[in-house]
Amino acid sequence: MAYVEVQSGEIGDGKVGMVMVCRWCHKEITLIVTQEGYDAWNQGRGVFVQVAFPELTPAERELMISGTCGQCWNDIMGPEPD
Numbered sequence: 115m116a117y118v119e120v121q122s123g124e125i126g127d128g129k130v131g132m133v134m135v136c137r138w139c140h141k142e143i144t145l146i147v148t149q150e151g152y153d154a155w156n157q158g159r160g161v162f163v164q165v166a167f168p169e170l171t172p173a174e175r176e177l178m179i180s181g182t183c184g185q186c187w188n189d190i191m192g193p194e195p196d
């Protein structure tokens with residue numbers, strides 16, 4: 115289900131680095147998340163990303179959900195109004 119995830123690995127201190135690739139621009143973006151959140155999400159228990167990864171920004175969560183990075187999201191959807 116995490117089709118955009120190309121690799122992940124422990125980086126220590128209870129954190130995991132997840133390398134995600136944007137499906138549009140193919141840029142690699144590393145997201146640092148908690149091991150706890152990663153496990154909950156990766157085990158496919160239906161944990162929502164906003165619950166598993168409250169530390170991520172909305173753009174980073176979008177990358178996990180749809181494989182679209184923040185820049186491409188803006189390009190597709192238009193910039194968010196201030």
Ligand SMILES: [Zn+2]
Pocket residue numbers: 136137138139140141182183184185186187
């Ligand atoms: Zn992109």
